[in-house]
Amino acid sequence: xxxxxxxxxxxxxxxxxxxxxxxxxxxxxxxxxxxxxxxxxxxxxxxxxxxxxxxxxxxxxxxxxxxxxxxxxxxxxxxxxxxxxxxxxxxxxxxxxxxxxxxxxxxxxxxxxxxxxxxxxxxxxxxxxxxxxxxxxxxxxxxxxxxxxxxxxxxxxxxxxxxxxxxxxxxxxxxxxxxxxxxxxxxxxxxxxxxxxxxxxxxxxxxxxxxxxxxxxxxxxxxxxxxxxxxxxxxxxxxxxxxxxxxxxxxxxxxxxxxxxxxxx
Numbered sequence: 001x002x003x004x005x006x007x008x009x010x011x012x013x014x015x016x017x018x019x020x021x022x023x024x025x026x027x028x029x030x031x032x033x034x035x036x037x038x039x040x041x042x043x044x045x046x047x048x049x050x051x052x053x054x055x056x057x058x059x060x061x062x063x064x065x066x067x068x069x070x071x072x073x074x075x076x077x078x079x080x081x082x083x084x085x086x087x088x089x090x091x092x093x094x095x096x097x098x099x100x101x102x103x104x105x106x107x108x109x110x111x112x113x114x115x116x117x118x119x120x121x122x123x124x125x126x127x128x129x130x131x132x133x134x135x136x137x138x139x140x141x142x143x144x145x146x147x148x149x150x151x152x153x154x155x156x157x158x159x160x161x162x163x164x165x166x167x168x169x170x171x172x173x174x175x176x177x178x179x180x181x182x183x184x185x186x187x188x189x190x191x192x193x194x195x196x197x198x199x200x201x202x203x204x205x206x207x208x209x210x211x212x213x214x215x216x217x218x219x220x221x222x223x224x225x226x227x228x229x230x231x232x233x234x235x236x237x238x239x240x241x242x243x244x245x246x247x248x249x250x251x252x253x254x255x256x257x258x259x260x261x262x263x264x265x
Contacts, residue, residue: 001045001048001105001106001107001108001124001181002048002049002051002101002102002105002106002107002108003041003045003048003049003050003051003107003108003109003110004050004051004053004094004097004098004101004107004108004109004110005024005034005037005038005050005051005052005053005109005110005111005112006053006090006093006094006097006109006110006111006112006178006203007022007024007034007052007053007054007058007062007111007112007113008053008054008055008079008081008087008088008093009023009055009087009090009113010055010057010083010084010087011023011113012084013229013230013231014026014228014229014230014231014234017231017234021061022054022058022061022062023112023113023228024037024112024113025061025062025065026228026234028115028228028234028237028238028241029238029241029242032065033112033113033114033115033228034052034065034112035069036115037110037112037114037115037116038050038069038072038074040116040119040120041072041108041110041120042071042072043119043120043121044119044120044121044123044124045108045120045124046072047072048072048108049072049073049074049075050072050073050074050075051075051077051097051100051101052066052074052075052076052077052112053077053079053093053094053096053097054076054077054078054079055078055079055080055081055082055087056078056079056080056081056082057081057082057083059076059078062076063076075100077096077097077100079092079093079096088200089199089200089201089202090111090178090200090201090202090203091190091193091194091198091199091200091201091202091203091205091206092194092200094109094190094203094206095190095191095194098187098188098190098191104184105184106127106131106181106182106183106184106187107181107182107184107187108124108179108180108181109178109179109180109181109182109203110178110179110180111177111178111179111203113227113228113229114177114178114179114225114226114227114228115224115225115226115228115237116136116177116179116221116223116224116225116226117223117224117225117226118221118222118223122219123136123179123181123219123221124181126217126219127181127183130217131183132183132186132214132215132216132217133180133181133182133183133186133210133214133215133216133217134180134181134216134217134218134219135152135160135176135179135180135207135216135217135218135219136176136177136179136180136218136219136221136225137152137154137174137175137176137218137219137220137221138174138175138177138220138221138225139173139174139175140173140174140175141173143170145175146167146170146173146175147166147167147168147170148166149166149175149176149177149204150163150164150165150166150175150176150202150203150204150207151163151164151167151170151171151172151173151174151175151176152172152174152175152176152207152218153171153172153174154172154174154218158217158218158219158220159215159216159217159218160207160211160216160217160218161211162211163176163204163207163208163211163216164208165202165204165205165207165208166202166204174218175225176204176207177221177225177227178203180203180207185214186210186214189210189213189214190206193206193209193210196209226240
């Protein structure tokens with residue numbers, strides 16, 4: 001299985017912190033956001049090659065970071081963009097990374113600006129038991145937060161039967177963070193989606209297009225999901241992780257500091 005981490009955003013809402021430092025390399029509890037994510041992936045998929053998509057402005061920063069790590073092979077992909085005005089968008093960057101990957105492999109896709117407090121191995125195991133398309137979902141209780149994220153509607157078996165990206169009238173409590181596993185067939189459909197004129201931004205737009213075409217299965221996340229999108233959410237996570245660099249685990253119903261979408265940059 002390949003791994004693609006989307007880290008090419010410019011994080012303008014975190015300025016001035018992110019003018020010269022990419023958001024995934026900000027520290028929380030003594031580790032960068034990206035280190036925490038990669039550590040989880042290494043435990044779930046030991047030896048898998050991880051491709052991290054960045055932009056031209058921050059590529060050198062990510063190369064420096066990668067040289068300091070040991071273990072899983074890391075490949076930094078520079079998408080060539082230089083500012084928010086010419087960025088590729090999350091789906092554009094996913095397509096870019098897939099062109100630099102083995103198209104015969106399945107792929108785990110994650111944004112680089114989220115903290116997940118659960119074991120990725122359980123998510124990967126669900127895919128391995130029934131290969132296809134799997135997305136992580138968690139309950140979002142706040143109606144306002146539901147309007148700022150991707151929302152999935154599920155049937156009794158956990159199959160996605162509806163999807164809305166940032167809906168004005170959400171039809172479900174199931175929020176979708178930017179964490180998917182796509183089998184090789186579904187990964188090849190990213191190019192078809194873009195060729196049809198689909199949005200290049202939030203990953204959720206691809207799911208809206210995908211679920212009527214192929215089965216999409218939901219895996220319920222039992223733990224907190226933190227989207228580091230504002231100075232306030234960054235401060236809250238730093239306070240949460242202050243004790244020895246470790247998170248306070250959330251109850252299985254999942255407390256979350258969730259902000260915006262299902263995979264935008």
